[in-house]
Amino acid sequence: MKLNPTTEKFVLHWGEMGSKWGVNRTVAQIHALLFITGKPMNADEIMETLGIARSNVSNSIKELQSLNLVQTTHILGDRKDYFTTSGDVWELAKVIVEERYRRELAPTVQFLEELTKTPEFELENEAVQKRIKDTHQFVSTLTTWANEMLKLSTNTLNKILKLGATVQKFLK
Known part of the structure; x- marks a missing residue:
């Protein structure tokens, strides 16, 4: 062709x-x-x-x-x-996000959870512990948000993404 x-x-x-x-x-x-x-x-x-x-x-x-x-x-x-393959770019984006989550973020969340439960973690200085906990919290929040977004219809997701930074006025 x-x-x-x-x-x-x-x-x-x-x-x-x-x-x-x-x-x-x-x-x-x-x-x-x-x-x-x-x-x-x-x-x-x-x-x-x-x-x-x-x-x-x-x-x-x-x-x-x-x-x-x-x-x-x-x-x-x-x-x-x-x-x-799907002809719907939104559907493809959802599949890609789901796969990247499964391959990259989920193992990181699990690793950080396990790491914070080890005896060695308790021996680390407070600054290292805080950074690891903050990283775990960030990745967990990000993955929870991404999973929630994946449940939305394409139309709703499109509207949310178009809001961009203007979403701030709804949070005040």
Whole structure:
């Protein structure tokens, strides 16, 4: 499949951003391709469109599936696996936040909880103890807030995000 210039720029940019977000560039490009085209694609189509090796497509798809960003589907009369992703950018953002929470924040919260319960923690000076407790409180508050936000409808979440700093007037 030959990409139009705008689509190609989107896919290339998403790949560059992926590497800044800690995701392999090819993984991000495949996700961008599936998102922007909005149609199921098989490995051969992805390989041909992006000019990458089959093994790279296969490994990248596995990573995207482990992140819950890509699903496998089938087309009647075709034995190949086809891959899709959500076309709703809000839904994708929610999946990404949930996965990052599960992989990054949840283990940190658990680690900090366990750390504060160790005998060694009690032997630390007060400044270190306070910083660790403050970090635990911050990460716990952040994760509670993120989990609450994920429960909201897209429409409500959109309105909250558009409020930005003006939310302060409701807190006074």
